[in-house]
Amino acid sequence: MKQTWLIFVKDIQQEFKTRYAINAILLFAVVTLSAVSFAIGTFTAGSQVLSALFWVILFFSSMSGLSHIFIREEESQTADTLKLVASPMHIYLGKFLFNLILLFALEIILVPLFIAVMNFKLGNFPLFLLTLFIGSFGMAGGGTMVAAIISKASSKGALFTVLAFPIILPVMITGISATKKATETTPIASAQNELQALFAFGVIIITASILLFDYVWNE
Amino acid sequence: MKLIAEQIVKRFGTHLILRNINFEVRSGSSLVITGANGSGKTTLVKILSNLIAPTRGRVIYQNEKGSIPRDHMYRFIGLVGPYLQLYQELTAQENLVFFARMREVSDYKNRIAFLMERLGLKGREKDPVKAYSSGMQQRLKYVCALLHEPEILFIDEPRSNLDQQGVDTVYEILSEQKKDKILVVATNDSEDLRLADQIIKVGN
Numbered sequence: 001m002k003q004t005w006l007i008f009v010k011d012i013q014q015e016f017k018t019r020y021a022i023n024a025i026l027l028f029a030v031v032t033l034s035a036v037s038f039a040i041g042t043f044t045a046g047s048q049v050l051s052a053l054f055w056v057i058l059f060f061s062s063m064s065g066l067s068h069i070f071i072r073e074e075e076s077q078t079a080d081t082l083k084l085v086a087s088p089m090h091i092y093l094g095k096f097l098f099n100l101i102l103l104f105a106l107e108i109i110l111v112p113l114f115i116a117v118m119n120f121k122l123g124n125f126p127l128f129l130l131t132l133f134i135g136s137f138g139m140a141g142g143g144t145m146v147a148a149i150i151s152k153a154s155s156k157g158a159l160f161t162v163l164a165f166p167i168i169l170p171v172m173i174t175g176i177s178a179t180k181k182a183t184e185t186t187p188i189a190s191a192q193n194e195l196q197a198l199f200a201f202g203v204i205i206i207t208a209s210i211l212l213f214d215y216v217w218n219e
Numbered sequence: 220m221k222l223i224a225e226q227i228v229k230r231f232g233t234h235l236i237l238r239n240i241n242f243e244v245r246s247g248s249s250l251v252i253t254g255a256n257g258s259g260k261t262t263l264v265k266i267l268s269n270l271i272a273p274t275r276g277r278v279i280y281q282n283e284k285g286s287i288p289r290d291h292m293y294r295f296i297g298l299v300g301p302y303l304q305l306y307q308e309l310t311a312q313e314n315l316v317f318f319a320r321m322r323e324v325s326d327y328k329n330r331i332a333f334l335m336e337r338l339g340l341k342g343r344e345k346d347p348v349k350a351y352s353s354g355m356q357q358r359l360k361y362v363c364a365l366l367h368e369p370e371i372l373f374i375d376e377p378r379s380n381l382d383q384q385g386v387d388t389v390y391e392i393l394s395e396q397k398k399d400k401i402l403v404v405a406t407n408d409s410e411d412l413r414l415a416d417q418i419i420k421v422g423n
Contacts, residue, residue: 006317
């Protein structure tokens with residue numbers, strides 16, 4: 001686990017110096033939120049629509065930054081250097097941890113903005129936070145794996161969103177359903193199925209990624 | 220320690236780069252891979268250092284306990300090559316501390332200080348790597364590759380970007396390496412052949 005932590009710390013150091021990924025996802029989130037807000041105008045969207053909009057903005061914003069973690073290694077020709085010092089599993093877990101923190105940072109900015117701008121009313125805020133927390137593991141896990149796959153391709157940007165969408169779709173569908181329930185004053189137990197599905201998806205995608213990462217990372 | 224190449228074949232599409240490469244190198248000896256530009260020297264170094272897989276054949280690292288599994292090979296390797304870059308945004312010290320800790324080098328601060336002085340980079344530890352000249356970056360790559368005193372040291376184009384003083388220092392280091400460990404050099408410079416105990420010519 002020490003190697004995983006060292007890779008994560010190295011990526012954080014690099015990110016603090018370039019601020020590429022954090023700027024990309026935050027700017028994308030703010031611009032998309034503004035566009036959606038202007039598009040809706042005075043129309044009062046229901047909780048189902050707002051829940052879906054929130055997850056769509058979260059998905060596309062994260063897509064603008066999650067791939068950077070591997071593209072940076074390939075473009076700066078440091079991927080081979082990293083291969084020489086760490087096992088594939090530690091590399092995947094270090095990058096996953098970085099993307100997870102990036103996603104949490106995005107959510108910390110996006111959630112209050114979305115609530116304020118879209119007049120999004122939550123009846124059960126803890127359920128909403130729990131949904132986001134568990135869902136982030138699946139999104140970061142799937143996003144990190146797809147980022148590793150597309151980092152070796154020539155048209156990286158377009159491919160990432162296209163390939164990540166079907167993989168992360170279960171998180172979005174379940175997340176939208178749980179978020180809709182969080183807008184009502186229902187107990188957390190009412191979204192038990194959704195939370196279990198999000199948790200199971202996160203465990204499966206992370207485990208599968210660890211097992212398969214060696215084949216993606218090494219030629 | 221032994222480095223064994225068995226029937227190595229590498230194709231890129233229909234283009235055959237390497238055909239049936241076989242050799243064995245033991246600790247205390249060296250191998251020089253030579254050949255014209257595009258003959259496959261770098262490809263062979265990448266295969267031997269486990270960065271890419273051969274189309275056919277296999278690379279074996281063997282110590283007194285037996286063959287080393289593929290996913291542990293990286294622990295035994297140091298590699299310097301033009302295709303290996305350091306993190307440009309980070310300082311030299313940040314890069315070296317990262318690699319030393321990844322390699323679990325004990326007393327890494329003294330080791331870094333020793334190698335930085337030996338390679339003539341003392342006093343430039345806190346500069347970002349992107350502020351280094353190409354020659355200084357090459358010296359820094361040597362520091363990075365030697366941090367953990369690797370059992371097998373691969374050098375692709377040892378003189379690349381180095382001035383005469385740098386070449387002399389590198390030659391000293393390589394001569395020390397081949398005394399009790401394995402040295403593999405890929406070059407098309409005839410002067411580097413004096414490092415060789417075995418020579419393999421690739422291409423044609």
